[in-house]
Structure formats: C-alpha cells, structure tokens
Amino acid sequence: MTAPSIALFNNNDRAGNTTLVYHLAHMMVRLDHNVLAVDLDxxxxxxxxxxxxxxxxxxxxNPSELIAQGEFAVTPGAGRVRDDRTVADAVRPILEGTGDVALVEPVSLKPGLWLLPGSLDLSRFEDKLSNDWLKSLAGDEAGIRTTxxxxxxxxxxxxxVDADxxxxxxxxxLGAINRSALLAADSVLMPLAADLFSLKGLxxxxxxxxxxxxxxxxxxLPQVPHGISAPPAEMTPMGYVIMQPEMRLxxxxxxxxxxxxxxxWVYSAxxxxxxxxxxxxxxHHIATLRDYRSLMQLAHDARKPMFELxxxxxxxxxxxxxxxxxYREFRGLAQNILQRASDR
Incomplete structure (x- = not known):
C-alpha cells in the first residue's frame, strides 16, 4: 500500500504553507509516523x-563549481547530504533530453523524517512541463513521462524509506510545476489567511x-503506456486551516x-x-492556528520547530x-489530518 500524499497549497503566498509543512512533519514523527517531506516549490x-x-x-x-571558487569539494559520505539529491537533479535528465527521471534518494533529517530537497534550479523545468502537458493530452509517451x-x-x-x-x-x-505536483497528490490541504488574497486564491x-x-x-490516463506509473490525480480537497494573523491597530x-x-461559502462553492x-x-474547517510570531525567530535561530523550543x-x-x-495545537491538527487521510 502506498503512503497517502498531501499537498499543502493555496494560490496566496501569505498563507504560511512552508511553515505548516515543516511543523506538521515534525509533529507527525512525534506521533510515531514515518514522514517524507517533499519540496516542490x-x-x-x-x-x-x-x-x-x-x-x-x-x-x-557541484564539485567543479566549488573548485572554481577556490573551495574544496565535500568529502563523500560526510554529513547528511551528497550530490544529486534535489528534485531538480531528479528531473534534469528529462530537461536535458538525456533520459527519464532520476530516482534520487531522500535526505534523513532525524529518525522517522526524510526530505526530498528542493532547488532554485527547479524553475527551469516550468517551460518543459508546460509544453509537454499538451503532448501528454495527445498521448505522447515522452510528454507523459515528463508530466x-x-x-x-x-x-x-x-x-x-517506508513512509507512512x-x-x-x-x-x-497555478503554473505547470504546481499542476504536475498536485496531480501527484492524493489530497490537498489549504492553509488560508482570513483576507481578500486567500479568498480570491480559492x-x-x-x-x-x-x-x-x-x-x-x-x-x-487511458493513454498512459504500460510500465509508466501514473497518478490517479485524486487531489481530494481535505479542508482548510486558518492561519490567524497578528492583530495590528x-x-x-x-x-x-x-x-x-x-x-x-467560498470554499464550498x-x-x-x-x-x-x-x-x-x-x-471543512480543520483548525485555526494562532499567530506564533514571538516564537518564530527563536525557532529559526534554534533550527527546530516552535513546539520543541x-x-x-x-x-x-x-x-x-x-x-x-x-505543541497542543499542532498535535491536535496533525492527529486530525492523519485521521482524514486514513478515512479517504
């Protein structure tokens, strides 16, 4: 049985997607789940x-860049990461026309938690995905492999990693990268701010x-060649989480x-x-998370979730x-989301 996948998404950069993914991942590990976090931003x-x-x-x-800058390449096996482990590395063969997706291994962050790291280079894949979407609609195998x-x-x-x-x-x-990412998701969870931007995004x-x-x-899907694993594109709306803002004068x-x-009303309609x-x-309102601005800087400096400070x-x-x-609020939210994912 494959692990359920949840994309956290809203067409509004004020909604705190990344902060929510980061904290949910750490909390779900505390709840004895193996978690894979994927950075497709x-x-x-x-x-x-x-x-x-x-x-x-x-x-x-890469090592040649480090040498050119007067730096030494990292010793193989040192630290948690090594070359060719980002999502951009995974799609580079497709982008350069040299092969299919490279199935890179995730980075271990702590027991039970792994990350497929992102890269600024992923933006180069946008045009390729956009062009090959039209090809995949026509049943073109190369286009389907890209998508x-x-x-x-x-x-x-x-x-x-045997993720749960x-x-x-x-x-x-709503670009081509996000289309491909969301097609791969079983469910979509939407962090929202209570403002015009989030409602327009919905x-x-x-x-x-x-x-x-x-x-x-x-x-x-009816045209996908045998041997290519293709997502069912369920993208089931799971609900929304309100990210409460700091109240100002x-x-x-x-x-x-x-x-x-x-x-x-806007969500339902x-x-x-x-x-x-x-x-x-x-x-469909899963939770409201208060503003934790006073904890965010401490958590950033300590490089840990706010609830572990x-x-x-x-x-x-x-x-x-x-x-x-x-801690109590994120624990309750994580339990709610895990239950909804299991009820699918």
Missing part, C-alpha cells in the same frame, strides 16, 4: 528550513483543480472576522463545486507556556 523554502547553509551548499554546488516525473520520484522516495505519510510543499501559483484554485483532474483522468478584528465569515452551499457550513533556546517564562500551547 522552486523557491526551496522548506529546504532552507530543514537544512543549514553548508548542507544546502553541498547540494546545490508524471514528480509522481514517480515521490513514489520511489516514499517506498525507499507524504507532505508536499508547493509554491503559490475562487481561482477550485475550478483549475477540477479542470486538471478532468483532463488527466478522462484524456491522459491598522487591521482591526472586525476586518479579520469579515473575511473569516466568508471562507466556508469554488473548491468543492457545490451549487448551493450553506454560508455557515464549517465542516527549550529554555536554553530562549523560551523563558511565559514564552515557555506559549510553546506548550503551540
């Missing part, structure tokens, strides 16, 4: 949260997901509440495609109580 934000700068340099700079590259890469990595759950971080747009996202799913399932509570009240949704149906990390006095609240 060309900005590689998740990778920068999970690895330190020297490790990222080892991944992104299924992320799926096959993630499928291999999850099996290699896969969390996929994607960028805030109204664009829902119809687009349904169009992608229809084209893949009805047009492409120039953004009163009333403005937040006004947008918050509109989310259930745009994402689920319901014809007459109830305006106050919040069944200790006194030695600077979490003193009332801040330590805030850490405990953060």
């Amino acid at each position: 060309p900005q590689a934000s998740l990778t920068s949260m999970c690895l330190d700068e020297s490790e990222i340099e080892d991944l992104w700079l 299924t590259a992320f799926h096959r890469m993630v499928e291999h990595a999850a099996a290699s 759950i896969v969390l996929i971080d994607v960028g805030p747009n 109204s664009n996202l829902g119809p687009t997901l349904r169009e992608w799913q229809h084209n893949w399932q009805q047009v492409v 120039d953004r009163p509570v009333e403005a937040y509440e006004r947008w918050l009240e509109r989310i259930p 745009a994402v689920l495609g319901e014809q007459s949704p109830a305006p106050d149906d919040d069944r 200790k006194t030695a990390d600077g979490a003193l006095g009332s801040t330590q109580k805030y850490v405990q609240i953060c």
